[in-house]
Amino acid sequence: MTLAITYVLGIYEVLRQLGVISAGLYHQAQDSSDPLSILAPHFPGGQHRGLESHLMDLHRGLVEIYEGIRRYPIVYYFLSRRAYRSLPVAFRMVGGMAGALRWGLPEDHPGSQTPWLPTLITGLETITTYLDERFLSRHLEETPDPVHLETFEAAISRDKEPADLWLARFLQIEAFMRELAHLEAPPDPEEAYDRYKKWLPFAHRNRAFYEASARDLGYELEELEGGPGERLF
Numbered sequence: 001m002t003l004a005i006t007y008v009l010g011i012y013e014v015l016r017q018l019g020v021i022s023a024g025l026y027h028q029a030q031d032s033s034d035p036l037s038i039l040a041p042h043f044p045g046g047q048h049r050g051l052e053s054h055l056m057d058l059h060r061g062l063v064e065i066y067e068g069i070r071r072y073p074i075v076y077y078f079l080s081r082r083a084y085r086s087l088p089v090a091f092r093m094v095g096g097m098a099g100a101l102r103w104g105l106p107e108d109h110p111g112s113q114t115p116w117l118p119t120l121i122t123g124l125e126t127i128t129t130y131l132d133e134r135f136l137s138r139h140l141e142e143t144p145d146p147v148h149l150e151t152f153e154a155a156i157s158r159d160k161e162p163a164d165l166w167l168a169r170f171l172q173i174e175a176f177m178r179e180l181a182h183l184e185a186p187p188d189p190e191e192a193y194d195r196y197k198k199w200l201p202f203a204h205r206n207r208a209f210y211e212a213s214a215r216d217l218g219y220e221l222e223e224l225e226g227g228p229g230e231r232l233f
Contacts, residue, residue, distance in 0.1 A: 088210045091128065094124065
């Protein structure tokens with residue numbers, strides 16, 4: 001009986017940590033359906049503030065969830081009545097924010113060089129790889145090839161509407177981060193292209209894990225992305 005009680009308490013502790021991370025992300029986001037909006041309060045006047053402690057706390061929380069799922073695999077199958085507090089949404093929000101911060105700004109920008117950022121990204125990749133191999137019904141799709149440099153330059157320098165979905169997403173992120181950091185000079189196409197090629201595998205894997213885990217757990221993407229989605233401040 002003692003062993004059973006201890007096991008149940010351990011499960012609830014992992015679920016509590018997942019709830020803490022999910023609720024924290026929800027409260028920090030200006031738009032609770034948009035991962036990028038989490039970064040807005042950290043760039044007052046274009047200067048980054050408080051990123052180090054924020055990223056460190058997120059990494060610690062994800063590691064605790066990871067170790068908890070390894071010990072109590074049943075936690076992975078937990079369904080929250082509040083979809084925005086689910087495991088897929090938590091990983092989508094953290095991954096979207098981390099990817100934008102790391103590759104949405106020029107490589108020499110102080111915001112993209114926050115020491116805990118590579119650690120957080122490594123943690124995300126390690127955990128999604130483990131969950132992919134251990135739980136997902138189908139392995140994640142391979143990353144698509146990046147567009148050619150000429151196509152990228154046409155899209156970023158000449159405002160040509162890209163036909164490639166992932167290129168369009170990157171350009172949206174790049175534009176958002178440049179506005180957030182008050183960068184007025186136009187981006188260097190070759191430097192931005194290098195960031196795009198590094199961002200693509202991470203972003204694609206993060207999105208693929210989000211969709212695959214949501215499908216396996218019985219969530220509808222419209223349910224996860226459509227709510228609450230309200231502008232908090």
